[in-house]
Amino acid sequence: AQTVTQSQPEMSVQEAETVTLSCTYDTSESDYYLFWYKQPPSRQMILVIRQEAYKQQNATENRFSVNFQKAAKSFSLKISDSQLGDAAMYFCAYVGGSNYKLTFGKGTLLTVNP
């Protein structure tokens, strides 16, 4: 069974600084997709970034980028120039092969200090 592990229950960063959130996963599939979702206090689940396993290039969305290490099954999220609005719970998620289920990690609570 696929598993997603986020080893950092909580992280904090100073405004304007850079922070990296870790995620590892376990799968036997060769074709899969990875996502980072953000859940602010409003509890809305917002997609931050998406990575297809067949793509070697790391995905980037403005201040958000990933470091995708397929051999190591690692998928970390880097937030540059952190802003107060980035404070939220961040979930790493996996879906793969013929499956349809999104498997979520337990989440990392990010605090941004002014």
Add this chain to the structure above:
Amino acid sequence: DAGVIQSPRHEVTEMGQEVTLRCKPISGHNSLFWYRQTMMRGLELLIYFNNNVPIDDSGMPEDRFSAKMPNASFSTLKIQPSEPRDSAVYFCASTHRTGTSHYEQFFGPGTRLTVL
């Protein structure tokens, strides 16, 4: 464009009452998911519909839970009778699946259910 719409946003009810949660997926999406989020268990998939057909309901906790999708634009999740341990945030999400392509799931705002 409207996203996934859920109603109600908040529901407070007493143990033993019937609760119905509603979801309108994004137009054109053919897959719909119901999730439950609690502090203890995180995000759990309850049931998945594809083209209005329930594909996997193995995540439904017990017979008190039921879900329907009568058409492509509407789904319900019903709990009867409700119990305090059902208190959670319930999310509906939708996506468009073709073959083995996986696209991001778009989540609704959630319904916070409190059963007293």
